Structures are given as C-alpha cells and as structure tokens.
Amino acid sequence: MSEPNDIIYGVHPVAEALKNPRRKIYSLKASRNAADRLAEEIAARGLEPEIVHPNVLDRRLGEEAVHQGLLIEAAPLRQPHLDEIDRRGIVVMLDQVTDPHNVGAILRSCAAFNVTALVATTRHSPEASAVLFKSASGAYEHVPFVKVTNLARAIAELKGYGFRILGLDSEAPEDIGAVDAAPPVAIVLGAEGKGLRQLTRDTCDLVVKLPFQGPIRSLNVSNACAVALYALSLADRPARP
Incomplete structure (x- = not known):
C-alpha cells in the first residue's frame, strides 16, 4: 500500500x-x-x-x-534508518513528544543548528503532516527525521556508534553547560508534563538541566530544544587563543 x-x-x-x-x-x-x-x-x-x-x-x-x-x-521523502545517519555532530531524540506544532518547531531549531538527525518513535509521535510541515517552516526538507520502534534500543544503538546521550530534565543535578557535550552527542527531550520516562532516563549517560536563573524552571519543549542546542553548539566551538 x-x-x-x-x-x-x-x-x-x-x-x-x-x-x-x-x-x-x-x-x-x-x-x-x-x-x-x-x-x-x-x-x-x-x-x-x-x-x-x-x-x-x-x-x-x-x-x-x-x-x-x-x-x-x-511524494513523501525517504527518511534514513538510524544506522544510515552521519555519526558525527548532534542528534535530537524525542520521548513521546506528540504535538505536531512542537515537533515542527523542534525541526526548525534542528535545521538552524545543523543537527544530524531528529529521532522519534513510530508510536506516540506525530506523522508527517501539513501542520508539522507548516510549523517546521521548511526545515523538514533539511533534517533527517528517523522513526524507531523503541527509543531505549535506539539510544543503545547510538552509544554503539560513539554518541554520548544526555537527557534533559529540569530537576537534573548538573547544568548542560558544565558537562562534556562535545560531539558526537544526542540530547533526549521528554513530553511536556510527563518529561522523560524512567526507562529513558536510565538509558541516558547523564541527565542535565538548563541553567535557569528566574522563578520559572521549565520551558515549552520546542523552546527548551532551541536553548539546549545553543548550549551544545558552544561546547563544539574551538577555544579562543
């Protein structure tokens, strides 16, 4: 079919x-x-x-x-399998983020920061749709969007390719800017409200948070993705002489 x-x-x-x-x-x-x-x-x-x-x-x-x-x-774009993506740079992984507006906005941030691929599960994630394409504002054409059956197994596979896996959680003990985040690295984002599932947290190498200073300690998942990618991009910059 x-x-x-x-x-x-x-x-x-x-x-x-x-x-x-x-x-x-x-x-x-x-x-x-x-x-x-x-x-x-x-x-x-x-x-x-x-x-x-x-x-x-x-x-x-x-x-x-x-x-x-x-x-x-x-015609739909052919998307790669996990073993076909570039094994350098930054990968973004979504743990049951289902809103197509959020996923589209995340794709846009991924394109802006030259992310290697966006990874989501086949279930509990939005299909490629007109709403997602519109929210992505053209980024869907540039960022590989990989669908996997099981996120924990996908994390383990990326580890096998040399990726360090960072989960993002507002209650984590360490700031994202204080850890070794040099590529290849993957950042895992959880659904709004629920956050990362326990199995996902346990599979990550480290769980980190964004260094908020104000009274609000969390962001919309698409905004959190943009801030996290900026922090990771700083880790990839060569040191100034």
Whole structure:
C-alpha cells in the first residue's frame, strides 16, 4: 500500500520543498501573487502552477490554515534508518513528544543548528503532516527525521556508534553547560508534563538541566530544544587563543 502524498502549504515550506531535489512534486496550486513571489523557485523546477483564487485553498485546507496562497502535493521523502545517519555532530531524540506544532518547531531549531538527525518513535509521535510541515517552516526538507520502534534500543544503538546521550530534565543535578557535550552527542527531550520516562532516563549517560536563573524552571519543549542546542553548539566551538 502506497503512502499518501505530502500536503505542504505556506511560503517557506513550499519554497524549501521546491528547492529540494529529493522532492518529487505532483502538483502546485498558487494564487497569482504567490506564484509571482516564488517565480524563480517554480521556474527552476520546470513547474507550471495551477493559478487559483485563495478561497480554493481555504476550502481544501480549512480557513484556519495559513497557506499564503500556496499548496503542493508531493511524494513523501525517504527518511534514513538510524544506522544510515552521519555519526558525527548532534542528534535530537524525542520521548513521546506528540504535538505536531512542537515537533515542527523542534525541526526548525534542528535545521538552524545543523543537527544530524531528529529521532522519534513510530508510536506516540506525530506523522508527517501539513501542520508539522507548516510549523517546521521548511526545515523538514533539511533534517533527517528517523522513526524507531523503541527509543531505549535506539539510544543503545547510538552509544554503539560513539554518541554520548544526555537527557534533559529540569530537576537534573548538573547544568548542560558544565558537562562534556562535545560531539558526537544526542540530547533526549521528554513530553511536556510527563518529561522523560524512567526507562529513558536510565538509558541516558547523564541527565542535565538548563541553567535557569528566574522563578520559572521549565520551558515549552520546542523552546527548551532551541536553548539546549545553543548550549551544545558552544561546547563544539574551538577555544579562543
């Protein structure tokens, strides 16, 4: 049984999909203004957009969708298996983070910090969807999104490839900036409210926290991911002479 097509809308997601040579695009619907805005990207792919009124896209996607006059249908991207990813750099792992808005925002941070891959479980994680693509703002085209059956086994596999595994928890005893976090390293983020599951915590090499100074000691998981990736990027910088 073939997978359903990816539905991608919005200026940034569509622009990045058009620029991605791995994307097989079946159709492009666009308002006249939106087609003019992405004329260069559309021409580079040799596509002839179907010019439609924005109301057509409203009816297709729902009035809540911020489509900005653009909609493409494309074949799903082939995503790698865990043993196919680059065994250098930083990997982000999600422990039952299910909100597609959060996962999309995490993908965006991963792209900004040149993360090797985002890893999530097949169950208890969002499918590739129009909402996730929109929230990722084009980052889905750039960051490998690996699905695994069992997170603890995936952590053990990464350890075998030389990765150090850091779990993120607001109650951890050590700050992320105070530990050896030089790549290859993986940071594991738990679901909002529940945090890391006990088995996940036990499988990590170390559990760390973000060094908050104010009265609030936790962040939305996507914001926590961005801050953690910044901290890890500092660990990877060469020392100044």
